[in-house]
Amino acid sequence: MLAETRERAALHNLIAALLWILLVIAAVYAAHRLIDHLFTGMAAENKRIDTLRAVVKFAVEAVGAVVILFVIFGMPTQTTTVLGLAGAGLTVAMKDFIVAFFGWFVLMGRNGIRVGDWVEINGVGGEVVEVGLLKTVLLETGNWTDSGHPTGRRVSFVNSFAIEGHFFNFTTSGQWMWDELKVQIPPGQDPYPIVDGIQKLVEEETRANVGKAEAEWQQATSKYRVQALSARPAIHVQPTGGGIEVRVRYITRAYERHEARNRLYAAVLELLHGKREKVG
Numbered sequence: 001m002l003a004e005t006r007e008r009a010a011l012h013n014l015i016a017a018l019l020w021i022l023l024v025i026a027a028v029y030a031a032h033r034l035i036d037h038l039f040t041g042m043a044a045e046n047k048r049i050d051t052l053r054a055v056v057k058f059a060v061e062a063v064g065a066v067v068i069l070f071v072i073f074g075m076p077t078q079t080t081t082v083l084g085l086a087g088a089g090l091t092v093a094m095k096d097f098i099v100a101f102f103g104w105f106v107l108m109g110r111n112g113i114r115v116g117d118w119v120e121i122n123g124v125g126g127e128v129v130e131v132g133l134l135k136t137v138l139l140e141t142g143n144w145t146d147s148g149h150p151t152g153r154r155v156s157f158v159n160s161f162a163i164e165g166h167f168f169n170f171t172t173s174g175q176w177m178w179d180e181l182k183v184q185i186p187p188g189q190d191p192y193p194i195v196d197g198i199q200k201l202v203e204e205e206t207r208a209n210v211g212k213a214e215a216e217w218q219q220a221t222s223k224y225r226v227q228a229l230s231a232r233p234a235i236h237v238q239p240t241g242g243g244i245e246v247r248v249r250y251i252t253r254a255y256e257r258h259e260a261r262n263r264l265y266a267a268v269l270e271l272l273h274g275k276r277e278k279v280g
Helices: 002-040 046-073 079-093 095-107 189-226 253-273
Strands: 119-121 124-131 136-140 154-158 167-169 177-184 234-240 243-253
Touching: 002 046, 095 154, 119 136, 124 154, 124 177, 136 167, 177 189, 177 253, 189 243, 189 253, 243 253
Parallel strands: none
Antiparallel strands: 119 124, 119 167, 124 136, 136 154, 177 243, 234 243
């Protein structure tokens, strides 16, 4: 009789445990349907909403798994110790997820990045197309010596770079960048008047941009008490085997880079062929 009583009790406990497990699974399924229903009215193209929905579903599944483990193994006698060890284990296991989650708050801050910014992350440059809850996506545009030419690749970074690493944001309200003009003076020509003419030509063509860029940089850096930045063109002259190489670095807007370079090259060609009057 005692053995039969124990068998009936064990069978009763097994059935009760199975019922609880089925109940938890049904509750998780119902929670999933409810979450989908709550997020249905939101914009389908909003990827932040999709990320948040995935995080909420994962949290519901994790809670369901913990409840099922408690049903199978019972409540631990040393609850505080077990919860502490479980918390420490979860922290180590989900370290990247946690750092990426808090990195999103850093990126959303005042000194973070926004969609449309031109940035460089881990050596990859491009335009920001998404700042998600866990990852940031760039449309790669090559390096900064040849920016403005998309490669067609979308590059994703886990947001942990905002806390554990660093990133460069090249975007200001004017999206200024430095470009370089190279001119080769053939041997046999006097380089001094040509170099002087090129310098004056570039200064004349970029005078408006120089003033605007310096004013904008001054406003952006005034609170840090740094020395005023100069946006004036810089010229470098270097002898080579084929004559004299002249390099001029000048400021321009990122989206006007190619048009400005074409205008300068056309003006320099006129200068070299004597079709342009002396500047100044």
